Amino acid sequence: MNDLLYKYQSVSTISKTKGINNLVMAHQTEIEEVNNIPCFFWGSLTEPYITAKCWSTIAKVVRSSFGPIPPSLRDPIVSAGAERMRFEGFSSCNGVYVRLDMKPEAIDGEFIASGTTNVDFNEPMLNALNAIQKNEKVTLAVGQHDVQVITTKAKVVEKKVTLPPRWIKGLTSVQLYLADMDKKFELNKIQTIQLFQTLPKGNVKGEFHITKRAGKFMFSTLETPDSVRIGGVHRLRLLEGILPIVDKIYFYESSDKETCAAVCEFGKMQLLMAFSPDAYRGFSGEGKALENMTENLPIEWVYGLNSLLKSNESFDPTMLSIENDIDFGTMENLTASLSSMGLLGYDIENRNHFYRRLPFKTERILSLNPRLKNAKKLIDNEDIQIITKRHNYIEANVKGTGVTHRVILDGENQHCTCDWFTTYQGKRGICKHILGVKMMGE
Template sequence: MSQSFVQNFQTLSTVLSHSEETDILLATPLKNPGQMAQFFRGQVRSPLLFRNALLWLSEIVESRFYRPDLWRYLDPVVTCEPQRVRLECFSSCASVYGRVDFEADFFNGYALQTRGTTHVNFNPAFIKSLSQLRPGQRAVLEVGDQFLALATETAREIEVKVTLSERWLRGFLQSQALFRRATLWKSLPTLAARQFLLQLKASDTGERCLCLRGAQLQSLPIRPTGLPEAELLEVSGLHRLGLFRKLIPHLQSLDIYQTHANGPTLWVAHLPQARLTLALSSTVKHGFSGEGEALRSLSQIAPQAELDFLRMLVAGLESFTLEELSQLAEISIEQSTAWVDTLASEGLLGFDNHADRYFYRVLPFVQARQGRLENSQALFSQEKVSLEQVLALPGGLTAQGWIQGQSAEYHAELALQGGYLSQGNCTCRWIQRHGLQRGPCKHLLALRFAAEAHLAQVSPPVAGEHHAPPLA
């Protein structure tokens, strides 16, 4: 006679390799298969800051800076890591990204059972309980696979896991691709940062030019003359920074990052044992879900076996840089960049500008559909691309060609450097209207795929030598 025994576990066992040791984390079994697996539990050291930070997130997800008459989302994504808890969200119009990073020292007893990610809805009862927190009151945060709970002296509010929209997933993909290319513009100390945020007006909805005058950051309606380009930062929809207002008393410093001319900006506020990241899209009309920055690094050639290996590799890393990933996986920086964007499109990675590192988090849904990517792959596979010229260069290539669309034929040309589409032009309406500010069009992507496939059929060029293989 045979018997079957079934054991349920909270998660998979994990092996973490460090420079000096290897940690084997064995999964713990569920005592009750119906219970909800817990990732983290910790008592908050500063209830007032915790309250204001989570209410800040709630205000972001409720905000619509464009078309305020439409629907709203209320679903932050929560990730528990060995050294911190992150909560991420977008505004309902997707023109603002917000993230709170609570460091381990923010909690009195950082009890992490396993790494994990979930997403919940901040309902009115949870917001009410959160709003009633006062200094000195006991507050315990619990996060699990299917829930987030806040236990206070008088109540325990539980928010359960909900379904996220595909628009948010597209936003997570595009935002990380933008963030990793952002560079630090200015760092403001406590007084200058608070003065700047307090002077913002709700009427600052158009284009503003930022510059430092002495130690003070000023917002001007026109570009001042006589200042170097590097000392100026143009921002549209600056009024969205008003979301920072309730956190001003906690503010210690403010770092400002820029991406490219007239592009999205990032604002990282440093608080005691916590950080807030607020990102503004290029304009309030353009949400992060519509930006196409990640498409500038995606390549048609992405071997499944290598991607499977990379998924397992990053799952064992708390965070990493492209250089570290390249060394561990024994691949080039160009491959790392393209494949990291592919993994991000599956909801596996985010980017922390303060640490300048990727972090691992699993969003519980499959790859979001990228309309431009799917359409470009169709153009390529259906042989709608006619190459005029392909020139292989050290670390990149240039290409020109014609792409047959549904209603017209378009001429496109591009330049790749280090796997990144650094230059591109097309006669289609999308590029004529946006340039590359919102990512490449489907015609440029199809041209890239065709050019890469053409070069893959010939011998690689000698380093430093220009190579133009014959076209059929």
């Protein structure tokens, strides 16, 4: 992928005037109409100390790596609108996702515009945030509130950052993982402290589980029917900076017990951190999304939703189906496709989607699905031969390199004789052969 040039019109700064800390976050995006917005929000933080600690935790995540990929700067993304803000990002290794949901009570000010954009998290700003004390006052501007701030002396700061395809794909598909999770445990402050006191030291290999014994939560190598699996348990140390101020922690787990998430509750805001199955394995990007991308999404629908919905606004597929006369099954596929394109996020607590458009061009996101492109190529080259097709059952031969693969789709069960399917058994998404047959079948 080509380098993406970050053209911030200034750097994020924090200064102190008459005892009030003034934080101005510089922003940028690939989407021109959003990039031309000078300011998204201007106001004050009602819980500046907690907010600063959460921002510092986000900075730890986006600057960390737990796999072979070295850590590097990845600026967080902020969605502003619907009287709330959400900050989100990924670790460099793509295995840890973090999001801070700031509720309307956490911010007191004016939403001048809505949209999603990158924000500059530089070292001086982060150092100043770490110095914020309790009872201090902080104002926040996402963008330049006053155009007079930009003078002839203002310097355009360019950050040339190589954005790995897997990083962007993770941002698009992690919402599908969150939508598959259910709440398993609720811990109060004391239980949280007790749990983290049992966190193993060092980079521990192997699986660990959160279990509950006699009302007390602990980490254990033994799995029980109601335990929560934590792959790469040492990654939980990213939460240590906010444990002293957290009210509660909720642990969620996916239906296949592969992925999990921790939601830290602070009253006026929540910080979510989701973990891939293992430290060496990031969120599989396109794999989780491919099942729902077999139908091409008309670009007119994307433009229509963009004009209809605002950032952070709840996305209600049932109401949209009724109001726009769209079949419920089509809307289900549409919701998954929009999520895969980064147009939807997922609120794990309220169990609903919200609208947010990632600050990358749509064509950039769509180009990041090689298995989808390869499946379409199989169809275009007429490499797929349907042998049997009846209700909920398809059997087909798919031409490969010097070999013919057999694909069987039997209701929810699907099988392919290729090496990809044999190796991963569907854990990293379906192979291009199954995907191509499903597309032909539909």
